Amino acid sequence: MRPLGPGDPLRLGPYRIAGVLGAGGMGKVYLGHDTAGRPAAVKVLLPELAGDRHLAERFVREARTARTVTSEGVARVLAAEPEAGRPWIASEFLAGPTLDEAVARYGPFGDALLRELARSLARTLADIHVTGLVHRDLKPQNVVLTSRGPRVIDFGIARPEHGLTLTRTGQIPVTPGYGAPEQVLGQRVGPAADVFSLGAVLAYAASGRPAYAGTEVAAVMYEVVHGEPDLTLVPGPLRDLIAPCLAKDPAARPLPGWLADAARPPAGSERFWTTGPLADDIRRREAAARQPAGDGGGPTAVPAARPGPDRPRLSRRRLLTAVAGGGALLAAGAGGAAWWLSGDGAAAGSSDPFDIPPAARVESASLGSDTGEIEPLWGPLEDVADPESPPPLPVRDVVVVAAAGGGVAAHDVTDGTERWRADDARGDAGYLSLGDRLVVTADQDGTVRTYVAATGAAKWTADARAEVLLAADAGHVYLLTADGELRCVSAADARVRWTRRPPLALTGRPAAAVGSGLLVVCGGSGDVAAVRVSDGAKAWTREGQAPAALRPAVDGGVVYLGGHTFAAVRASDGRQLWSRRPLHAVRRGAYGFGPPTVAGGVVFTLDSEALRHLLPDGGEEAVTFVTAPTPPWQPPVVQAGSVWVAERENTGVSGLPRYSGSTSSRARTYPLRAAESRTLAGDRNRLFVLNGGTLVALPVY
Template sequence: MRPLSHGDPIRLGPYRLVGVLGEGGMGKVYLGRDNTGRSAAVKVLRPELAHDRHLAQRFVREAETARAVTSRGVAQVLDAQTEGGRPWIATEYLAGPTLDQAIAAHGPLDGPALRALGSALASTLQDIHRAGLIHRDLKPSNVVLTSGGPRVIDFGVARPEHGLTLTTTGQIPVTPGYGAPEQVLGQRVGPAADVFSLGAVLAHAASARPAYSGEHVAAVQFAVVHGSPDLGAVPPELRPLIEPCLARDPAQRPQPASVAAAFAPPRDAHRVWKRGPLADRIKEHEALAEQFATLPGTTAGDARPSRRRFLASLAAGGTVLALGGAGAAWWWTAEESELPAAADAPPADLLTAVALHESPRPLWGPLKVAAPQAAGMLPLRDVVMVAHPPGGLAAYKVTDGKHKWTLSEVSPSAGLLRLTEKLFVAGDDSGNVLAFDASTSERRWSVPADAENLLATAPDGGTVYVQTKDGQLSAVDVTSREVRWTRPAPAGARLDSAALGAAGAEHLVVCTGDGTYFAVGAATGEEAWTVERNASSATAPAVEDGVVYMGGKALTAVDLTSGDEIWSLASESLSSQADNWGPPTIDGSRLIAVDDGGGRVVDKVGGEVTSRFWLDGTEPPRTPAVVQGNTYWVVEGGTSSGVSAFGKPSSEHRDMLVWTYESASDDSGSDDSGSEGPGSEGPWYVAAAGNRVFLMNSGSLVALPVF
């Protein structure tokens, strides 16, 4: 990580750039942060090359090809701008070392770890090829090891399967030692070329040295075309699995599916990414990424640091990331900042100090915006959306609470879901699923789906899952604007309007009104697994990295694909009620959930309780906790006693109650005191974005600052 220098942009689209991750002949890769606090790797074409038509076309192709692959084994494209003077592509910022870095630090992978690597990479290649593409540059530096497993990056030279290798004078067509013989010779290549590269990568991972070497590039390329791989340091039991991948004849190489099957790892091999020396290195990267995402800064009472001071600290080794009060935040000075896009709200400042005995005032509100029984809200871009009486949807500016627009055509009772960084989806009385621009309320598309309840959207925004009016499941394909499939719920599960869902890349998880959890495949809707009556009522699941986390009778982590239990944490309560655990919330490597009135911070991998905080009530809330700034925001006393903010384990207010907000309801709509009042009847709803927390109770909406 290096600081920005003269000539580097400060902002690209929604991303504020904070440093340089790397650079090459075509451009630079920056670390960026959007208004929600999410980090991204932003790849930018160099200004002097942006007007080169061929290079610009290659850059456009990279964005298009990367978007076409939806496998969880690749870094997902978040956004792109391929026109204008500064084309850029934003992808997930993956926290972890590259494979070559890991091998240099820890030596070759052992048998189970290598099998896990080989199986994962082969499956990812299968997904890439299924999209009609060839990666063409698989090598150790293009594999990032994360806590969720290996991820493939860099689609800069990916081409459709029918593409020829294109080079210019003096340009090496492929990375020496990892490109297939047909690539070295400039011949037509197919998916088998990626299999050769996979074999070379696995040989390197198994032996800590390349399969092909030489004194110079030409010697390495000659060895690839005419020689044999050096597998002498590869464990004997693994050579028969790697050697076929390195056959000079493409027709003699196995298919990726066969490689994935041959490398099928032992049941617990995935733990290599979770525990041990390699996992510790991954956690170091995750911790650094989290520090970047939260932008910690000066201690309470210090003046705001300038951009220059921050970048100078980065240049000195990035130590600023470990300094300063955890309750504070670093942000740009007004003189040096760029205005955000008109449709995107800037993040609110984090409070730099907290007076524990004096609650800070709300940013705005409470405002009477909805009927008392109205449920749910969604902040997105520059607005927060809530149900509008007597029907429809209303949006209020997140910066000052002023009304921005109203939509009468939607039915809020069907649900409201974020689709992308700019779009949300809602339903109407006729069962249509509709997508709108959050900032302008402009309708983008509509699909007839007989929808009664919107359950979830896919992580890539490509699918909307709904419950139909006759109690079935449907998947709406966003690209084709059609219903992809409709199926009844699995046996033993009955869908109703209380059902809640969450989606991974390849599966949808639903919890029904009677607490039964089930998962179906994203492609076909076929049942993957069912856990009957794990709770007594609908309890929202949380999904990340192929694992689903469930509340209810126990806090449980389950493999998203198989339904196998990974770990389970029993309640510490003496109560006999069926549901002691509320819905979990994911915060990096941690889960936050309430166990019968006691908040628990739980290690996501092993299920151990690492920290605790205490609530007034004994009933777990039905609303998941919200993470924003350095605090967790949790509904107190089940549903009707207010919302409290607790310090994160990493903050200076570790596990402490920072303050409780109890007075969001006011008929006049003018009370903005934020003082601890008498409380309000009815449930509380919590949402957060841009260093703001939004609370709604009895139809009143208030925006609170974040610590």
């Protein structure tokens, strides 16, 4: 860290500036402290560039972009003033080493650690892409290793999928050796470009050297476009994981979800961030960053309680120690007026309705056996749910259901105990997960109400006249009003962003999905409408697709629709790419395809007595026959190596092999007594089943 010089600010918003952490062609990053002494990194546009409309636009976009992405795998935004005379963006202090520093100090990653890195980064990319954004600059310097896993930083050139990079004249729009061929060539890029960058990052972590090298920048970029990656030092099994990511053709690269599944690190691999030499280094840096200064400037004990205004500030010496040790810091932010969140927003009693704590951490359950009787993880819990509850909703460490007697209840995913209840919520309006941190509900008056998932603490509300909650992405809630209009509510300020009459009538209780910049809704009549999430304007419609409201699935720019036929349509314009006919002729809604689930690049859907495994190009990977599924079909639930489906009456739920090459070909069934409704959901190797008013958690295999 360098001392402040002439022209450097002494204060930005709530932050007292202590020194300069770094500088680039467009701005500086300062070390700042808020009024409670908590450190932050504050990124500021250079004064001579603040008047440049195009560069100011990029800075504002970076702020808005960083605010949109709420994944656990990115740095948390703390504050921003992106449109002031001296725009700035602040984010949490990340004291761990960057990936390039870790590889330089400790050498290439071994198989298990590399697979854990691949899984974590792939999941983060999936979280970024679900917001409609592409990071566009993933590289080892933009990956910070922390005790909670790798974190992706720097959204400076992140753009929507359809956007072009905004750069200064003469600036290279991509980091040589890590940007995809289409970026080098100045073409439009999509999520596949980030997958290429991830492949290059993993190749570096596995071998200790870049996959593309050259004596000149132009030579490196030529190799990216025309040459082959150097993977000679990457161990064979890892090469099979990494090489597909580096395909020249974006369409040939795997999806992040597939890559996360294919990585398959060993059980308990998360411990690599908390044990071993690298973890010791991370822990030392993080401890130094947390350590306040005593009267003499030396270390003192770190209080266990939430730091308050009287807590001593971190000394410059302590922070210098963390930064000099290679700690990485990031500033990011949000658009609009100035705003800020407490760095310890998880503390109880916060009065700010937008001060949302980070998502809770929860361990995955151990896999069950693929033979013998299925023993529940917990339950069955009798009469805890409304018999007509929507499907269970796992949100990290709780699973949410419509409670018996009214309201919404959240149960602990590890033992089934009721953690909290919202009595004013209307269960039949549905409930949603917002960024894996909030549970969204609606009350009798149509007011949208949100609760911290882990604790049930009430947060922001919005008077939106909600009749049915449809879907949520990282920053917005989409709903159908009592007047039959579509409405978007921003999670940033609880304001209605837009209200639109849908392009066709949405009867009954619609089912919806959001992705690729669209909200896709299927009404009770089986008609499908797609609108843009940015303004609610019509994108396309498709009439007569299904006999009832079936939830669509959106993945990789394609919308998958069950119904009378199974259809894959292009998200951008609704053009049908391919379709499949059902095994049996459709009559009175008894046959046809159910709602799809996409996992690891495979589309799963029920077709009368068969579970169909379809590929994104329309090919069929496998057909697995089920004993007794019953209409209306439920979306299959994919967990670990199994796919679970609900069956009729007193049969129960069955798990079938997920992979066509699996040695196990027999379904495993957990019997349930007959009930009018039966729904299921899964998360982190747990299957949650609602059978009427009974809730049970099952292991998967």
